[in-house]
Amino acid sequence: MRIKEPISAFSHILSSPIEYLKGVGPLRGDLLRKELEIHTFEDLLNHFPHRHIDKTKVSLIRDIGVHTEFIQVAGILEEPVILGERRAKRLVAQLRDASGTLELTWFQGINWVQKTLIPGQRYLVFGRTGFFNGKAQMVHPEIEAFVPAKADGKEYLEPVYPATEKLKARSLNGRQLGKLTYQLFSQIKPTDLPENLPAEILSKLQLMNRYEAYCNIHFPVHAEAYQQALRRLKFEELFIAQLRLNLIRLQRHATSRGVVFEKVGDLFNNFYNHYLPFELTGAQKRVIKEIRMDTGRGHQMNRLLQGDVGSGKTMVALLSMLLAADNGYQSCLMAPTEILAQQHYTGLKELLREMPVEIALLTGTVKGAERKRILKGLQDNTIHFVVGTHAVIEDKVQFQQLGLVIVDEQHRFGVAQRAKLWEKAKLPPHVLVMTATPIPRTLAMTAYGDLDYSVMDELPPGRQPITTVHRNETARASVMDFVKGEVAKGRQAYFIYPLIEESEKLSYEDLMQGYEQVKSFFPEPKYRISMVHGKQPQEQKEVNMQRFVQGDTQIMVSTTVIEVGVNVPNATVMVIESTEKFGLSQLHQLRGRVGRGSEKSFCILLTGSKVSKDARERIKIMCATNDGFLIAEKDLELRGPGDIEGTRQSGVLNFKVASIVNDKDLLELAKELAEQICNEDPELEMAKNLLLKEYLRSQKGKNAWSRIS
Ligand code: ADP
Ligand code: MG
Numbered sequence: 001m002r003i004k005e006p007i008s009a010f011s012h013i014l015s016s017p018i019e020y021l022k023g024v025g026p027l028r029g030d031l032l033r034k035e036l037e038i039h040t041f042e043d044l045l046n047h048f049p050h051r052h053i054d055k056t057k058v059s060l061i062r063d064i065g066v067h068t069e070f071i072q073v074a075g076i077l078e079e080p081v082i083l084g085e086r087r088a089k090r091l092v093a094q095l096r097d098a099s100g101t102l103e104l105t106w107f108q109g110i111n112w113v114q115k116t117l118i119p120g121q122r123y124l125v126f127g128r129t130g131f132f133n134g135k136a137q138m139v140h141p142e143i144e145a146f147v148p149a150k151a152d153g154k155e156y157l158e159p160v161y162p163a164t165e166k167l168k169a170r171s172l173n174g175r176q177l178g179k180l181t182y183q184l185f186s187q188i189k190p191t192d193l194p195e196n197l198p199a200e201i202l203s204k205l206q207l208m209n210r211y212e213a214y215c216n217i218h219f220p221v222h223a224e225a226y227q228q229a230l231r232r233l234k235f236e237e238l239f240i241a242q243l244r245l246n247l248i249r250l251q252r253h254a255t256s257r258g259v260v261f262e263k264v265g266d267l268f269n270n271f272y273n274h275y276l277p278f279e280l281t282g283a284q285k286r287v288i289k290e291i292r293m294d295t296g297r298g299h300q301m302n303r304l305l306q307g308d309v310g311s312g313k314t315m316v317a318l319l320s321m322l323l324a325a326d327n328g329y330q331s332c333l334m335a336p337t338e339i340l341a342q343q344h345y346t347g348l349k350e351l352l353r354e355m356p357v358e359i360a361l362l363t364g365t366v367k368g369a370e371r372k373r374i375l376k377g378l379q380d381n382t383i384h385f386v387v388g389t390h391a392v393i394e395d396k397v398q399f400q401q402l403g404l405v406i407v408d409e410q411h412r413f414g415v416a417q418r419a420k421l422w423e424k425a426k427l428p429p430h431v432l433v434m435t436a437t438p439i440p441r442t443l444a445m446t447a448y449g450d451l452d453y454s455v456m457d458e459l460p461p462g463r464q465p466i467t468t469v470h471r472n473e474t475a476r477a478s479v480m481d482f483v484k485g486e487v488a489k490g491r492q493a494y495f496i497y498p499l500i501e502e503s504e505k506l507s508y509e510d511l512m513q514g515y516e517q518v519k520s521f522f523p524e525p526k527y528r529i530s531m532v533h534g535k536q537p538q539e540q541k542e543v544n545m546q547r548f549v550q551g552d553t554q555i556m557v558s559t560t561v562i563e564v565g566v567n568v569p570n571a572t573v574m575v576i577e578s579t580e581k582f583g584l585s586q587l588h589q590l591r592g593r594v595g596r597g598s599e600k601s602f603c604i605l606l607t608g609s610k611v612s613k614d615a616r617e618r619i620k621i622m623c624a625t626n627d628g629f630l631i632a633e634k635d636l637e638l639r640g641p642g643d644i645e646g647t648r649q650s651g652v653l654n655f656k657v658a659s660i661v662n663d664k665d666l667l668e669l670a671k672e673l674a675e676q677i678c679n680e681d682p683e684l685e686m687a688k689n690l691l692l693k694e695y696l697r698s699q700k701g702k703n704a705w706s707r708i709s
Contacts, residue, residue: 013192014042022183028172035164044184045193047177048217048657049159052226055124055147062099064129064136072126073102074146079119082110093117095125102129103137122146142174156219157226181218196695197236198688201673208232231666234658238667240699241655242674243692245449250682252450258300259403259427264292265326268319271355276315283458284312290454291320291432295404301430304448306439307456308628309592310463313434316456317406318348320432325357325384329403329429333387334394336409338363338538339545343567344408345387352385362388362397365538399424407433436592437585438628440636442660442667449671457629466595468603468623470579479575479604480521486573487527487554491599493573496590498581499533499559508535514577515557528553534561560590569597579605580615584635587622595626614638637661 018038019029032038038047051070058074075097083092091106091114104125106113117123127141142160159181160174167173172180190211195202202209208216208228213236216229280288287305294301307313321331333348335341345361352359360374360383377383381400386393390410402425410433433451444453471479483493495518497511515531522529530544530553541561548556549568556571574594576587587605595601605619621634660667677689684693 013188014040014045016041018044021180021187023180028170031167031170031172035167036162041184041188044181045214046656047161047181049161049178050174051126051160052157052220052223053124053126053160053175054157054223057223058124060099061095061097061102061136064102066131068129070126070128072124073097074122074124075102077104077117077119077121077123080104080114080117082114093119095123100136103132103135104141104143105137105139107139117143118145156221157223159218178218185215185218194691196691197239198677198692200688201239205235205669207235210236230657234655234663235666235670237655237658238663238670239674240696241446242449242667242671243677244696245446246674246678247682247684247696248450249452250678252302253299254682256300257427258295258298258430259327259329259425260298261292261295261323261327261329261403261430263326264323267326267355267357268322271322271352272319275351275354277351278460280315281312281456281458281460283307283456284316287316287454287456288319290452291316292323294452295320295323295430300428301432301452303430303432303452303454304444305432305434305454305456306444307434307436308438308459309436309589310596311436311456311459313408313436313456314344314347317408317432317434318351320404320406321385322357324404324430327403329401330378330381330383330399331385331404331406332393332397332399332402333385333406333408334390334410335387336390337561338365338389338542339561339566340409341387341389342542342546343549347567348385348387357385358383359385359387362386362392364389364392365542397424401425402429404430404432407431409435436628437589438632440629440632442664443632443636445667445671446660462598463595464598464600465626466591466601466603468591468605468626470605470607470619470623473606473608476606479606482602482604483573483575484522486602487522490570491573492548492551492554492556492568492571493575494571494593495555495557496574496576497557497559498578508533510578511557511559518555518557522555527555529555529557532556532558532561534559560586566593567596568593570599572597572599572601573604574602575604575606577606578608579619580607580611582618584618584621584631584638587618588628588631591622591626592628 017029018024018032018040019026021041021044024032032044036043036047038044054072057072059071061073061075064071064073073095075095078094078096080091080093082089084090089107089110091110093104095102095104102125122145123143124146125138125141125143127138129136129138131137158175159178161177161181163172163174163177167177193211193214195210197207197210201207207213208231210232213229213232216225217233220226220229291301291303294303305313305316307316317333321333324331333344335344341361341363345359349359358377360377362371362374366374374383374386375397378386378397378399386397390407439447486493495514497507497514499507499511511533515529519529528547530548532541532544536544544553545566547553549566551570571594574591576582576590579587582590591603594603603622605622607615607619611619617638621631625631658666677684677692680686681689684690684696
């Protein structure tokens with residue numbers, strides 16, 4: 001009988017502790033662990049060089065421009081001199097080639113550097129260039145005696161790795177680390193880094209095989225080989241991530257149980273046919289259909305609904321709640337603030353005034369007998385819909401038949417919060433998370449790939465685009481005149497102040513000053529002003545907001561507390577103070593408070609005269625477009641994924657080599673192919689997918705996605 005080879009071709013040599021590598025030993029091993037988190041051979045293999053020394057790519061000093069970042073030049077070194085005293089003390093040397101001179105400067109290790117440099121010798125120099133007094137210079141360059149490429153005897157480009165100061169001090173600088181990697185490659189075989197992607201995909205995308213890619217990311221024979229290796233490893237990273245997310249989603253579909261909304265009944269139909277105040281948009285219809293499918297299957301729905309501000313998510317929520325009620329189930333709609341909960345409640349109650357459904361509002365300010373009545377109604381199922389703030393509903397409320405939970409304006413609704421809701425029902429209720437913070441497609445694909453995901457990318461008809469302009473503070477008087485003109489037409493206006501940290505004392509004073517200023521332009525009693533900010537007691541906030549909502553006041557002076565959800569269609573102007581202090585998606589959210597009715601709306605972005613390049617770019621984008629998804633894409637480009645609000649688990653987006661900003665095309669491909677495979681072979685049982693399955697197993701526990709069984 002033949003003894004079967006173990007399926008796992010994944011080698012154990014890679015998990016050897018790093019100190020076992022020749023040339024490392026316990027001391028350096030310790031350092032590598034502490035400084036770079038390199039514990040094993042595999043970790044070293046995955047510590048990629050940040051550049052390669054390519055001796056064929058030497059630039060002329062003359063070519064260094066103000067926009068040059070990194071450059072490699074070669075030239076004769078002139079006698080270095082020590083200049084300055086104490087903290088300004090530095091070693092300066094000129095490097096001269098046929099085209100000009102470059103100043104090299106060292107602030108640290110001066111004596112040691114001076115000793116090692118030989119004046120009159122030809123050096124190869126690499127580093128970040130800068131200009132100082134109009135002269136090109138390089139601080140702490142990488143420098144080595146110039147040996148022409150051929151004579152060097154190496155047939156690959158030499159890698160330079162990220163290293164730390166501590167490592168450099170122990171003879172493990174960026175280039176010395178390369179010696180270890182080289183040693184490692186002499187100890188491993190191609191079978192230690194077996195292929196993990198299906199052959200079909202490799203040939204379709206013309207990808208380098210895995211072992212070859214690892215060789216060439218470290219020791220490429222030429223720049224082109226490095227690029228191919230990079231592409232292969234980027235794709236692998238994106239593809240494996242997409243595959244995991246898809247598998248998690250499919251597994252949830254297959255195993256989760258959920259209540260069944262089997263029919264569309266009288267409540268839904270009656271409302272739809274008689275009380276719907278407008279024709280639904282195509283996007284609204286599509287999403288409702290998706291929700292109906294999801295909730296009818298017997299599996300729990302877990303859907304993220306992303307719709308730009310004003311796309312009409314509330315109606316989708318209401319229709320879903322009616323669907324639940326038709327099947328005997330209760331729904332709760334959770335909002336992030338009291339103001340928003342109040343507004344949803346008032347709006348829904350009005351829409352439902354002729355319908356036989358009971359709706360209640362439950363927030364922190366609902367107390368005493370009213371609160372008792374509501375809690376009882378939810379327990380005995382005489383109240384069908386409850387609208388409230390997250391905290392309130394999560395904590396104390398018991399339902400008899402909870403079937404649907406809708407979370408408004410929060411995409412960070414976490415696992416722990418969900419778990420609290422599960423305890424409220426025998427079967428887990430369906431969950432619909434609604435958010436108006438547009439997330440770029442690529443980000444959503446990676447951050448929410450395991451959820452079901454709907455987009456409403458269509459606004460109700462008849463909306464006029466908001467005109468957005470940038471004005472200097474010096475033009476304040478004319479801006480005020482403009483606002484007066486709108487108010488004279490019976491419209492309302494917002495003045496928004498940047499109170500990022502509600503507790504910040506300084507910006508609070510700014511707000512008060514701003515309030516006084518607005519008052520001086522809009523004197524009482526002719527004009528009435530509301531003010532809302534985070535330091536007010538809840539009730540006062542509520543009252544001031546309500547006065548504006550009802551049109552008692554024409555002007556709202558506020559911090560960003562009104563940012564989400566608030567709906568006052570009669571408000572047509574928004575003036576944003578110190579616009580430079582806001583981020584792009586926040587500005588978009590704020591602006592979404594106007595342009596909600598049929599009248600033409602305006603957004604005026606005020607700034608001082610000194611505006612940074614980044615802020616200028618944000619303002620330019622705001623003036624150019626109203627499209628939240630486009631703005632989100634730009635935001636991602638400007639800030640990078642780490643900072644994007646609502647990034648669910650920051651770890652999810654920490655790709656090693658790929659970037660969701662720069663590698664969009666590769667990500668789309670990875671997503672498409674991962675979906676194909678998951679749909680065709682959800683258990684990864686086909687022969688061609690076994691390598692993949694084995695690889696996923698071997699990686700279990702190594703990263704944020706390893707939840708797959
Ligand atoms: P958001 O998606 O920002 O939560 P809302 O649900 O508050 O948007 O809707 C914004 C406004 O658009 C509301 O006044 C709402 O009544 C209106 N609206 C929603 N859907 C439609 C539609 N299909 N046709 C016309 N107006 C609509
Ligand atoms: Mg809303």
